[in-house]
Amino acid sequence: MESADTTSPATRTTPRRWRRLGFVLVILVAMEAAGWIGDHLLDFRQKLLWRLTLMEVEAAPTTTDASTVPDTALWIRSSNDGPDPEEPYRVGQTKIQGAGPWVEHLRLTPETCPGLPGQRTFVLGGSAAFGYPYHFDESLAALADRPDASPDHRVLNAARVGATSSDIVPIARTILEHYDPATLVVFAGNNEWFHWRPSGPGSKTGPASRPATTIDSTSRSLLATLSHSRALAALASGVVHLVHNRDARAAPVPVTHDDGFVEHHALTGARHAIENPLTPERYDASQWPEIRQKYLQRFRENLATIITESRSRKVRVILMTMPFQYRLAPAWKQRQPLAGNPRHLETMTRLVDETLALQDQDQPAKALERIREAIRIDPMPPVPHYLEAELLESLERPVEAEAAYARSREAMIGNLGSRLSINRVIREVAAEQEAELVDLRKIFDDYQHRRQRHFNTELIHDDCHPTPLGHTLIAQHLERLLGGARPTEPSEPLEAAPRRPASR
Known part of the structure; x- marks a missing residue:
């Protein structure tokens, strides 16, 4: 006969199951509590969200106008650079001394912003x-910022790696609405075609042209959602940090596309562009002028918007033109056409080949005549201008060579091209809006020319970024406008940069 208090096995396992669930719940709560404490100390969730935002900028084209909804928080460059790179920092095949993948940021709120409101x-x-x-302390904002001499007036770096002018407008609005600035300094124009790629029948550019470690939009959204849990945010932040560090050891690294073209192959020279042309089957280059004009118009409108909205709040705006690397390889970012008009392709290809043959035979004068014949037929493609510049340089005519390199940079399609047009728009907007202008392209040129040097060899070592010497020069001109200038120019390097060989 069974006892009355005898229970079934199913009944006995129920409290045990609840105890196990309770134990797991306690562990999860403890982990989440530890995550919140860690996030309070290390701010890893905001760093994760920033890196996800940066990935979105690098992976997804900016196809809409500037955002109209500003955020209260503001990211500025952190004075803590982070660890030095494990390998020498390289741009393509070129090592850049003193450089590294330092993109650390600090999150500000209106309450934690340094300096007095209005200053x-x-x-x-x-x-x-x-x-x-x-490094942080070599940047123009840090050099112009003097907290010891003027603690109330601070110069803060709210620039963003990879930002187009459409990305900058909402940042400017955040500053204007919440941070009570005295002055906005706009130094932009390198990234307007950052996301543009030629498309057409046979074009293979697209997702395959990006590094394999790119996190897609769905994954980024999922990580952002999961990051509401501080424990999961800590785990995700660690994973993204590892991916980021691996990719940033020597960036921008060469990227091989599935069509055989190598992006970031070589910093200078035209050979890669000649061997890997953008053919009419891949892209109709005659469409480029219209596309370029649309991007330039949006750039113009965004600059005007920043000035107009700043003026409505009695905030001063200083525009800066973009100095550039004169010798940058035409095919640094993507293939370039050898002819702007497909009807000229055969003739242009022949003249380029003949120019290279004469160059190999050490006949630069004859080669110059040949390539100028090509330019007269079709001035649109960048490669003939680049070859002209190399030949002028070999003939020791640096002033003419510099102008020819500039024409090549203007003729480049896509990112980092249209250098003369970008600076023309900046100057025109400054004049139309009566904004102050610092003409950095002229300042860099004058600095070099006074020393009998050319091509910004001391002032830009990679594809588009001023060196510490360049930033010092910029900061001193900015200080003069801000009222704390020192009149002397930065000291020049001990040695001039060596001349570089021709493409062939």
């Missing part, structure tokens, strides 16, 4: 304004 200067722009790829 702050904010620097806006892309990676050139940010000071990438050099």
Whole structure:
């Protein structure tokens, strides 16, 4: 006969199951509590969200106008650079001394912003304004900021790596609405075509042209959602940090596309562009002028918007033109056409080949005549201008060579091309809006020319970023406008940069 208090096995396991669930719940609560404490100390959730935002900038084209909804929080460059790179920092095949992948940020709120309201200067722009790829204390904002001499007036770096002018407008609005600035300094124009790629029948550019470690939009959204849990945010932040560090050891690294083209192959020279042309089957280059004009118009409108909205709040705006690397390889970012008009392709290809043959035979004068014949037929493609510049340089005519390199940079399609047009728009907007202008392209040129040097060899070592010497020069001109200038120019390097060989 069974006892009355005898229980079934199913009944006995129920309290045991609840105890186990309770134990797991206690562990999860403890982990989440530890996550909240860690996040309070290390702010890893905000760093994770920032890196996810940066990945979105690098992975997804900016196809809409500037955002109209500003955020209260503001990210500025952190004075803590982080660890030095494990390998020498390289741009393509070129090592850049003193450089590294330092993109650390600090999150501000209106309550934690340094300086007195109404006396702050904010620097806006892309990676050139940010000071990438050099140390914090070598950037223009840090050099112009003098907290010991003037603790109330601070110069803060709100630039963002990879930012287009459409990305800068909402940052400017955040500053204007919540941070009571005295001055906005806009040093932008390198990234307007950052996301543009030629498309057409046979074009293979697209997702395959990005590094394999790119996190897609769905994964980024999922990580951002999961980051509401501080424990999961800590785990995700660690994983993204590892991916980021691996990719940033020697960036920008060469990227091989599935069509055989190598992005970031070589910093200078035209050979890669000649061997890997953008053919009419891949892209109709005659469409480029219209596309370029649309991007330039949006750039113009965004600059005007920043000035107009700043003026409505009695905030001063200083625009800066973009100095550039004269010798940058035409195919640094993507293939380039050998002819702007497909009807000229055969003739242009022949003249380029003949120019290279004469160059190999050490006949630069005859080669110059040949390539100028090509330019007269079709001035649109960048490669003939680049070859002209190399030949002028070999003939010791640096002033003419510099102008020819500039024409090549203007003719480049896509990112980092249209250098003369970008600076023309900046100057025109400054004049139309009666904004102050610092013509950095002229300042860099004058600095070099006074020393009988050319091509910004001391002032830009990579594809588009001023060196610490360049930032010092920029900061001193900015200080003069802000009222704390020292009149002397930065000291020049001990040695001039060596001349570089021709493409062939």
